[in-house]
Amino acid sequence: MQGAAPKLAGRVALVAGATRGAGRAIARELARAGAVVYCSGRSTAQGPSDYGRKETIEETVELIRAEGGTAHPAVVDHRRLGEVRSLIERIDQDQGRLDILVNDIGGEAYVEFDIPLWEFDFDKGMKLFDTGFTTHLITSHCALGLLTSRPGGLVVEVTDGTRAYNSTHYRSTVFLDITKTAVDRLAFAEGHELAPHGATAVSVTPGWLRSEMMLDHFNVSEDTWRQAAEANRGKTDAVPPYEFVISETPAMLARGIVAMAADPDRSRWNTTSLSSFQLAEHYGLTDVDGSRPDSWSFITAMESRPVAEIDAAEFR
Structure with a gap:
């Protein structure tokens, strides 16, 4: 851990897509800083997802608890509205609040590069879009009512590429390009609706993770x-x-998100697009x-x- 941890005691966080990668690192750093973290994902020991990976949501929770943090696993397919609604109801019943929402589901396992739209398998393309973007939309739709029930909430939409970079660079396929730019635009739009409630929404991107x-x-x-x-x-x-x-390791982005969550002036970032480097530079952080x-x-x-x-x- 790097220096004194930002203090998030009393805060409740949901990290959607906490099974591996950036999501797992973000969940661990939030818990190290004192937040109660709900870790959601599809991959479990009993039923791994079609990503074909060995990591499970239970392992993420075990890592957090071994470090002295508080975490709860939630086996949820965020493409399914009913499952997400049930998760938010559970958080409301357990905690009565939600302070931090991190939408980190990316759909990278479904990317096929350099295939033009007219040749792309449409079902595969929509699987990428629904996993990488619709999951974010569904989760925010279900969670923002609880998050705005008290001021100070933070929504973090994790994407790939800064707004400036993506505005001038085509991201290999139409489905990937639209998915990643849509996540950033979602944060921009959410920020406008959240501001009157004292909440903040940003999009963030790691570098080459x-x-x-x-x-x-x-x-x-x-x-x-x-x-x-x-x-x-x-x-x-x-x-x-x-x-x-x-x-870079997933830790650099995770450290930046935690620092932003602990920043009383985090509303300065509302509607913006931030890279892990920008966050690290602003808050004086580094990679491991x-x-x-x-x-x-x-x-x-x-x-x-x-x-x-x-x-x-x-x-x-």
Whole structure:
């Protein structure tokens, strides 16, 4: 843990999509800061999701409890309105409040890159959209009544790419592009409706996230990822690509979200789009290795400068 934890004692949080990756890290950091955290997801020991991953929502809760935090598992498919409504009713009955909502379900397992819309399998595309965006819409629809029952609430919509980056970059397929930009727009719209109730909504994005899924995809580990990426500098179609040298752990985004939740002036961020780097820079945070990767600036620089001239250390 980094320094003194922000104090969120007495706050109640829901992290939708807390099974792995950023969601798991966010749930753990919120609990370390004293919040009661409801961790929801589909993957359980008895019934894993179609992501085909080994992580479960129970494991996330076990990790939090082992660290002395308070967490409750909730096996929920956030594409199903009734299941989400039941979860919010449970939180209301148990706690009588909801202070922090983090919508982190991303649908990355369903992405197929560089396929034009007319050739894309429509059902697969809609599965990506419904998992990566409709889940956010349903969860906010069900939760915001409870969250606005007292002032000070925070809604965090986790997406991929800052608003500035996505406004000028096409994200490989229509379904992926629309999904990720829609999540950001949802936060923008929510912020306008939440402001009169003293609540805040923001969209946030990690940089190149070094999640469990990404490490496995590139067949590297926390001990080997940097060396493997550096070895592929200047190569095309290499695995992992050189750009992976700027990757970050899920902890940097999680630390930034916790700091924002603890900030009495967090309404300054309402309706905005923030990167993990921006949050870390503003709140004086780093990743677990003490660096502060600026992934989006690094990726943008690679579009206009020769790779040989770019040192990733400039952006960490």
